Amino acid sequence: MKETITLSIRTAGLVLIIYTLAKTPVHTMAYSIRPEYGILSYLLPFSIPIIAGILLFLFPNTIGNNLSKASPEILSVENPKRLVQIGCIVLGLVFLFFSISDAVVHVTIALMLWLSDKHELGMLTFDIPGAVATVIEIIFSLFLIFKSKILAAKINFE
DSSP states (O other): OOHHHHHHHHHHHHHHHHHHHHTHHHHHHHHOGGGGGGHHHHHHHHHHHHHHHHHHHHHHHHHHHHHHHHHHHHOOOOOOOHHHHHHHHHHHHHHHHHHHHHHHHHHHHHHHHHHOOOOOSTTSSSSHHHHHHHHHHHHHHHHHHHTHHHHHHHHOOO
């Protein structure tokens, strides 16, 4: 049970880090629109989940010990590494779904701007950082899907 909880907490930390990094364009765009609020008001909501994810990933036993005390029932999983691998694949599929839908939006806007005589395809009319982040998100989700075995071994520190 302890190994399953540890692997689950590490996976949750990884999910938190990836999901927060996927939201980087939102924080940068919000800062560019309203810089008068200060960089700290945009940096804190971005950095706190990343720090929490790193702590979950690096120190899962501390949290797992507290969780196992709170829940006295025994949870048994025969092959937790395979379960983590399946979880990585499912997580990759979820992120791939969101990133493909974002990519469709970016490609549609780019085509509309490119075919338009009134507007140019540039930084003022097209969200280039968001498109780059979407490509990076697609790469991460494909990595989660196709390299899940390696990632499950790294999460388990093998």
